Amino acid sequence: MHSLQDLDEVATNLQTSVGPAVFGPLASRVLLRTGVSLRKPRPDQVADPVAVAKVIAALADMGYRI
């Protein structure tokens, strides 16, 4: 299984999976929980493995496994 390397990849994968209407609310919740933006990732976070892991974990907690 391919592991997601950066936040852009996570965002693209999530958008493809859930569609734009669901992506927005999920991205908001992820930002509030982790401080990591999926809409506009910070340059220092976009490829940070810790940030990526936090986002994937937060999505999993909400029932979205990517």
Added chain:
Amino acid sequence: MSTTTRSLRTAARAQASGQANDVVATLGATLRAGLAGGPAAVVLFFASSSYDPDDLAGPLASAFPEAVVMGCSTAGEFTDSVWAKDGVSAVALPTSIVSRCAAALVDLSTDPVAATADGVRVIEGQLGVALRELDPARHLGLVLIDGVHGAEEAVNEALGNAAPLLDVVGGSAGDDLAFTETWVSVGGQVSRRGAALVVCETTGPFTVLKTCTFASTATTLRVTRADLATRTVYEFDGRPAPEAYAEAVGARPGDLDSSIFMAHPLGLMVDGAPFIRSPQAVTADGGIRFYCQILDGMEVEVMQSGDIVSETAAALADATETLGGTVNAGVLFNCILRRLELDAKGQTQAFVDTFTGVPLAGFHTYGESWLGHMNQTLTGVLFA
């Protein structure tokens, strides 16, 4: 003093003060009159902490046996015509607006996330469906959370885990600025360290209201050391938090006080809108304690304040337009820090007047909820 409205598809609201038994009688009679013979689905009441909750919760639940009756202690209450600090406000949502609902009282004293998840399961059992399966266009939740034990983030996270697309809006209970003990209730049951949650199916459109008066100064601070348990930030950008914050707002660290904190909270920008994190105090160990969590690594923007009354009026106008021009009911949660500012500026009645014609009730909170926990914000739900 009380107010009523008469319409088949309009909420009833009321405010009363005085002895608890008189308050219950007045609220019961006024809300019944406002319901014009129709049944209530949900009755929400918001009470000064001067009342014994057992004198209100059970009697009000008995007065509306057909409805979910939910309440909490406050730091002041209001309706669309009354602003008060020593009484009880209430709103009854008729079955013409809320067709069915289910509620749970959650004990937050041990594990707030697990307890909230348990509460969700209770509600799912009553509704016969998982919350995440509900149509978010026709369902919403209202939540009242203990305001003095710092569990709001956990409650919001658990609710988001259960139903990430469901709007759950609410506020943290208050105790008239004593910051010692708050309470919430469902039916006749009262918890002094709990959360009251109701999930509603609506018969028509509704919209979430979230508004604050703050705009970004474009100055950013990045948290580099924080303690989530105490909601304390110790470092911004690798510097002592009071020093970095003071420089960002143009003050000296020694001058930081509540007036500066109220005028310059921090905002986590989410899709262009700030989720406000309000500083509470400089701590003895060199940090700044906030009224809600700011995570390590989080980047926040320094805010500057505007005018609460005009901002509230504009937000209400937008929400009314979203609902097609008519608002038949509302439940609002207004931050205590906004109340204090309105008090100081003599704008309390002007604030209430922005809601004229919209049957609603609300209270002044120790924090607001929607998607997460926040401060210095007005949240709520308005129903067409």
